Amino acid sequence: MVARQTLYTFVKYINTFDRRYLISLALCLELLIAWGDYITGPLAPFAHFYLIPITCSAYFLGKRWTFIITLLAIIAGIPVFLQPLKSGQLMPLMLDLTSKTIIYLFFALLVSEMRKLMDTLKELASEDPLTRANSGRYFYEFGSTEIARAQRSKQPLTLAFIDLDNFKDVNDTLGHQQGDALLVEIATTIKANLREGDILGRLGGDEFAILLTQTDQQQAKVILSRMQANLLNAVHPYDTRVTFSIGVVTYLADKPTSMKELVALADKAMYVIKKSTKNAIQYSDT
Numbered sequence: 068m069v070a071r072q073t074l075y076t077f078v079k080y081i082n083t084f085d086r087r088y089l090i091s092l093a094l095c096l097e098l099l100i101a102w103g104d105y106i107t108g109p110l111a112p113f114a115h116f117y118l119i120p121i122t123c124s125a126y127f128l129g130k131r132w133t134f135i136i137t138l139l140a141i142i143a144g145i146p147v148f149l150q151p152l153k154s155g156q157l158m159p160l161m162l163d164l165t166s167k168t169i170i171y172l173f174f175a176l177l178v179s180e181m182r183k184l185m186d187t188l189k190e191l192a193s194e195d196p197l198t199r200a201n202s203g204r205y206f207y208e209f210g211s212t213e214i215a216r217a218q219r220s221k222q223p224l225t226l227a228f229i230d231l232d233n234f235k236d237v238n239d240t241l242g243h244q245q246g247d248a249l250l251v252e253i254a255t256t257i258k259a260n261l262r263e264g265d266i267l268g269r270l271g272g273d274e275f276a277i278l279l280t281q282t283d284q285q286q287a288k289v290i291l292s293r294m295q296a297n298l299l300n301a302v303h304p305y306d307t308r309v310t311f312s313i314g315v316v317t318y319l320a321d322k323p324t325s326m327k328e329l330v331a332l333a334d335k336a337m338y339v340i341k342k343s344t345k346n347a348i349q350y351s352d353t
């Protein structure tokens with residue numbers, strides 16, 4: 068249990084790293100292992116350490132970089148074998164090099180495929196089956212990672228809490244099925260207004276939230292005004308009184324400190340609108 072929790076925390080922490088940083092880290096580690104391998108010679112099992120950058124890149128960096136890191140590990144092993152060539156041990160050394168190559172490739176492929184499978188399972192578990200928005204749990208998890216990233220890179224991050232107004236009327240007058248169809252329409256419209264890297268979560272029956280990465284309040288105003296207009300257009304054919312109360316909070320480098328806090332502040336801002344005019348956007352200054 069402790070081991071699993073530690074591994075989970077480690078993976079989550081590594082996931083917040085910039086990709087270029089991870090690539091540099093893997094290459095430096097390989098260089099260090101190559102040096103150790105050369106120093107200790109072909110009879111010491113030092114080369115096993117190559118499995119660390121190989122499996123880590125297979126998990127975190129995708130196929131292309133796994134291939135490069137694996138290839139480099141194989142190439143880096145060659146000078147080690149050239150050392151005792153004079154003593155006529157070519158055959159067993161060639162066999163050793165071949166077996167290492169097979170093992171490296173096997174682990175690289177295994178971890179890559181496992182990661183792919185895990186991503187698919189996670190995707191299935193992380194999606195709301197009706198609207199195909201992310202589940203609340205996934206949204207919180209993703210948001211926590213983004214907060215850590217924003218904290219490190221000193222980039223702003225904006226969260227908008229969207230609550231539908233008068234949605235109950237749709238169910239009551241048009242039926243639950245039409246209500247479902249409207250929710251799907253709304254989620255599709257929101258997603259169409261998001262950029263790559265932003266995400267949509269369904270936090271409750273008629274409550275959605277979006278996370279706009281690297282977005283300050285000024286930029287959020289442009290995105291959300293356009294989104295609100297598009298949402299009103301999308302619900303128009305349903306002939307309902309459905310509108311949108313939206314609360315917005317921008318995270319600035321050090322606060323709020325958690326996703327829970329960020330959502331609570333956006334919810335509070337949304338509530339100000341809900342209790343007054345409805346159908347508007349409230350920006351909170353945290």
Ligand SMILES: Nc1nc2c(ncn2[C@@H]2O[C@H](COP(=O)(O)OP(=O)(O)OP(=O)(O)O)[C@@H](O)[C@H]2O)c(=O)[nH]1
Nearest residue numbers: 230231232233234235236238243244246247272273
């Ligand atoms: N069709 C459908 N309805 C849902 C679903 N989940 C929740 N609801 C309904 O959404 C409604 C949400 O309640 P409220 O937020 O109080 O309704 P509202 O009319 O939007 O109220 P205000 O937010 O005050 O304007 C309830 O009637 C729920 O039954 C769903 O998956 N499908």
